[in-house]
Amino acid sequence: MTHIGRFAPSPTGPLHFGSLVAAVASYCDARAAGGRWLVRMEDIDPPREMPGAAARILAQLGAYGFEWDGDVLFQSGRLDAYAHALETLRRAGNVFWCRCSRADLARIGGAVYPGTCHAFTAPRDDAAVRLRVPAGVVDFADRVFGPQREDVAATVGDFVVLRRDGLFAYQLAVVVDDAFQAVTDVVRGADLLDNTARQIVLQRLLGLPEPRYMHLPLALNADGSKLSKQTHAKELPTPADSRLLWRALAFLGQDVPPEMPPAPCAEILRHGVGHWSPAAVPRTSHMRLA
Numbered sequence: 001m002t003h004i005g006r007f008a009p010s011p012t013g014p015l016h017f018g019s020l021v022a023a024v025a026s027y028c029d030a031r032a033a034g035g036r037w038l039v040r041m042e043d044i045d046p047p048r049e050m051p052g053a054a055a056r057i058l059a060q061l062g063a064y065g066f067e068w069d070g071d072v073l074f075q076s077g078r079l080d081a082y083a084h085a086l087e088t089l090r091r092a093g094n095v096f097w098c099r100c101s102r103a104d105l106a107r108i109g110g111a112v113y114p115g116t117c118h119a120f121t122a123p124r125d126d127a128a129v130r131l132r133v134p135a136g137v138v139d140f141a142d143r144v145f146g147p148q149r150e151d152v153a154a155t156v157g158d159f160v161v162l163r164r165d166g167l168f169a170y171q172l173a174v175v176v177d178d179a180f181q182a183v184t185d186v187v188r189g190a191d192l193l194d195n196t197a198r199q200i201v202l203q204r205l206l207g208l209p210e211p212r213y214m215h216l217p218l219a220l221n222a223d224g225s226k227l228s229k230q231t232h233a234k235e236l237p238t239p240a241d242s243r244l245l246w247r248a249l250a251f252l253g254q255d256v257p258p259e260m261p262p263a264p265c266a267e268i269l270r271h272g273v274g275h276w277s278p279a280a281v282p283r284t285s286h287m288r289l290a
């Protein structure tokens, strides 16, 4: 089976060093296996998006020497597919329409949805759609973090697949598109490790194949704060500063020359592919940058 990896940024801001780490790892993993590497723009949450970020991200990827296979898939063009998946879930009695507000749920206490709106199995206005999560443990083997087990019904409960504001939830869109693009290997930041069991629940209910998963340590600033678009992490400069690719490979525990010699981006990526070792990726959820 052809190995198919992907990089799936949300256009909430330009790429920063943390996103470069995910791009480098997914790229090297796919290319080292002789596989395909796809880019998917996860632009289904307009309120969180930054105008121009999608174009900026693609320009940054190009500047850092990444070559993706085929066209970029924009999730904003995939709403019919998500609606179709939702309809499949509805027909099987796996969703319900919920008008509970965050405040309502906080009042009755706890993070796990208490089942208040289970009876509303037909569409109604001004409601979120939640998945009726079946009881049972989901097992999967993360390629870095090892065996994982989660009973999603007990830890998260019935989660939202279509938001009350009419936007599809990330969990639904990501499983529909990973299957649509025949992704075999999901490689992404460890902040999504605890979303994976939810995604597997959805794959099972929708009859979709389950990819392999590999989660990567998240980069923290030297002061321990998370490097993210929300905290305005420094954007990757263009023209490219190719040393950042060496630093991303070193962050991933990969074999890099100690002096990190100046080199064109494409050459550093070639080195990364040629020496790619998933086993060397540190098994830790967060790592500080020096």
Ligand code: GLU
Residues within 6 Å of the ligand: 008, 009, 010, 042, 174, 187, 188, 192
């Ligand atoms: N779009 C998500 C993000 O930028 C990543 C989704 C994924 O890799 O599954 O955080």
